[in-house]
């Protein structure tokens with residue numbers, strides 16, 4: 212997975228819409244910070260779908276991923292219409308990426324948010340639950356989707372959440388389920404969680420029911436540190452949290468498995484502002500920071516994180532977070548924002 216200079220090989224896709232701009236900005240920041248990576252550029256998304264590849268990723272893409280097991284991915288546009296599969300789902304299943312990790316942070320007062328001091332990490336199981344693709348139409352009036360929850364699937368995501376908490380200086384892991392209604396499936400998830408928690412005596416653990424817990428993510432987000440939950444609940448909670456923190460445009464996420472991992476921004480390809488150099492690259496930069504942590508380049512990750520925070524705190528803002536007369540001082544484009552981050556490498560927020 213390393214080249215002859217000791218650089219970690221990474222498959223990089225520029226994607227669609229604003230993808231190429233934010234990827235260019237991100238790679239420039241990584242390079243300036245001294246990240247030891249060797250990008251292998253592959254094409255994914257619209258152009259590949261148009262060639263009739265139903266997953267949006269072709270042989271070259273897979274071959275690179277087989278070499279690197281590491282993917283830094285810009286957003287893509289999934290064409291509407293039949294015969295098209297979600298690239299994310301295909302990659303996730305093929306590479307066995309069982310944990311989806313989304314840190315959510317508020318940047319108040321620099322970016323408006325509903326609450327200050329939000330700093331939580333949501334670990335969502337990524338392969339099971341109603342997403343296993345087991346859905347049937349029995350008759351024209353009766354349909355069914357099967358919720359699949361297994362001990363091995365639950366155990367590895369719970370272990371991931373506790374290991375993450377340990378290595379990232381977190382204190383508490385909250386398990387979120389609906390075990391009062393789905394006693395067997397969600398009950399299993401909670402039972403495996405408790406068993407895992409016993410192996411991490413230095414970390415606090417707790418369980419909450421999904422309805423009230425989701426409400427609390429919105430109303431009292433400081434209650435949460437690390438959350439681990441089932442696929443569907445995690446999907447919803449992740450978006451609620453990012454929205455409440457006001458950082459949908461700033462969040463990155465990781466999809467992690469035992470041998471491979473994929474890192475990205477949580478937003479889509481935003482075709483409405485593509486090619487205008489006004490997109491905010493922070494989401495993808497945050498994804499890249501997670502990637503550096505994952506491949507053992509923590510120092511570079513921290514350096515970039517500090518420079519990114521300092522840039523935002525200095526009021527250097529892209530249009531999406533610029534607020535006249537508030538904490539914004541200078542409205543910049545995508546590449547100028549990256550330049551501002553590069554200038555601040557080595558500074559603390």
Ligand code: ATP
Nearest residue numbers: 287460478479480481482483484489490491492531
């Ligand atoms: P997808 O279906 O690909 O997830 P979506 O409908 O969720 O897409 P996004 O592409 O995520 O939508 O973006 C919604 C809107 O938010 C965009 O049209 C754009 O105006 C804005 N937006 C998204 N990402 C950014 C960004 N990085 N910088 C600035 N604005 C953004």
Ligand code: MG
Nearest residue numbers: 477478479480
């Ligand atoms: Mg979206």
